[in-house]
Amino acid sequence: MKILIIEDEKELAADIVKYLSDENYLCEIAATYEQAAGKIFAYDYDCILLDLMLPGGSGLQLLELLKQENKQDGVIIISAKNSIDDKVNGLKLGADDYLAKPFHQAELAARVEALIRRKQFDSNNIIIQNELSVDIHAKTVMVNDKLVSLTKKEYDLLLFFIGNKNRVLSKGALAEHLSGDFADMFDSHDFVYAHVKNLKRKLKEMGYIGRIKTIYGTGYKWEQ
């Protein structure tokens, strides 16, 4: 999987590369409009992470460029300009997703994974993790061919864990994923614990044991 990170803040781009590199991803970085345009012309990417404010041009122009060239690359806008206009314009110009800075790396990783999965038209929409299978279209989860009945939040959590295998996920990141941007308005995220507990219990009942590990004082980790 090839990912292009268009981001002028080198440190942040390097962090993203480091976080995503555990997966089967090949990451490239473009720090200016020129570099980005060059790479977009030359190669195809499975996913492009696009900052809107770039030296030499705007990320929105790059979106137009992709459209002109009839490129099918998936695009996630990552922008500090947390403005509704940018979001609407970006999505109108063909971006697939929008993530406002500052974000949790885990959130970005989950979105990248989801996007790539959506873009793979040829494969079926089923994720298989050993005895566990998730049908993305039907939103159903099976363990050993038996249906696990999950609430919407438990299902979201499961996908988030699968998108961040073997990574430590803080409670804050999990809360933000479940409650959106407004999670940071609250100081207690105890509900995360309840949802994870229920998810663990339901998976365990079907015989899928021990994937979600509790990390002391921090959060959880899906071990694969």
Place this chain on the structure above:
Amino acid sequence: MGTMTRLLNKPLKTFAIYSLIILVVSIPVYVFVVDYIWINELDENNWLTLQHTKQKLQSKQFTNDEIEQINYIWGELQPGVSITKVWGKSIPQDSVYEAIRPNKYDLDDGEDRFRCLKSYIEINGQPYQLTIETNVEESDETFVAVAVVTLLFFILLILGFILLNRRIATKTWKPFYHTLRSLQSFELSRDSVLNLSSTDIQEFQELNQSLELLVKKNVDTYQQQKSFTENASHELQTPIALLKSKIDLLFQEKYITPEMLVILNGIEAPLLRLSRINKNLLLLAKVENHQYNEKEQLNVNSYIESSLSLFEDYINDKNLIINNNIKDPIVISANSFLLETLINNFLSNAIRHTTSGGHIAIKLEDRRLFFCNSGITALKTRHLFERFSTTSKDKISSGLGLAIIKEIANKYNWKVSYCFENGYHTFILAF
């Protein structure tokens, strides 16, 4: 402030009192002058008549009987003149005097004042007394007449003052009142310039120029402060994003100890708060700078419902009981993002500050939206809606939630208020 007088009514009152005093004083003076002239004229007239009569009497050589006859005829025809014989040796001096006599023709008081001249003449060696009396207006009658006329003029004067005053007010003071109105409607957060019309009156022109300069300086300072806030929070976004991503990476390190994890968590919490404050400052600056100007017809109801479902986990966490009494759709014209932020802030505030097992009620009463949550003591209302005036020790609070509510409400001319009633903190949005 007590009773206030308009600037132009002040001199009017003084002028009116002054002219009243002058006119009142003038009445006796007029009466005296008129009387004096009147009497002088009459005395002169009496004297002329006397001289004429004397000359004629002496030149005509009347007999004593004829004199009697003349006196009789005079008495019949012209009672003002009489000639009578004097019995005595010495002839007295001429005299001038006033007499009041009854007069049956006078309908007012039946009396008349007369100016008299008494003189003596010798006819045929016999001294005669010649008396000439002329009716003169009584001075109290003069007084009444003058007073009535003066009062009439006083009324004319006052009417004139009022009319002139009004003319001056509408013409000369027009620029002043225009300036006053412009100042009253000026708002630093909304208007960028104070436009005052030019005038040909020097003082007003100077006043306007000074005011325009003063306002310009204030607006500049205000703009600088605003753009500083926006620029500062823009600049802070990248370092905050970097810190957040570094922490995420550190969490993944293999050889990290539980102690290090505790410290990392200790960094993450304040960082989250920093990020929230920064986000809110940026939002405030953007609302102030008139961004988010697109408007739509929105149903408040659905925003409340989606906000409640967004916060469902937090509500369940605290076992809060929610009473949402709003059934009918409430349609208002606003920006979608701002309305969402407003409702989310109201509700997240209520959820955060209600203790476990508490109540939250949402209701609508004629275009007033109530967000009530159970509490123990009232909040200090003085600076409640100001930035960073937070009354709670809440670690997550950005201190800007209510300021944002206020700012958004201001943008749409809605009113927000707070009261504490029957154990409920109540925030009211009147739109």
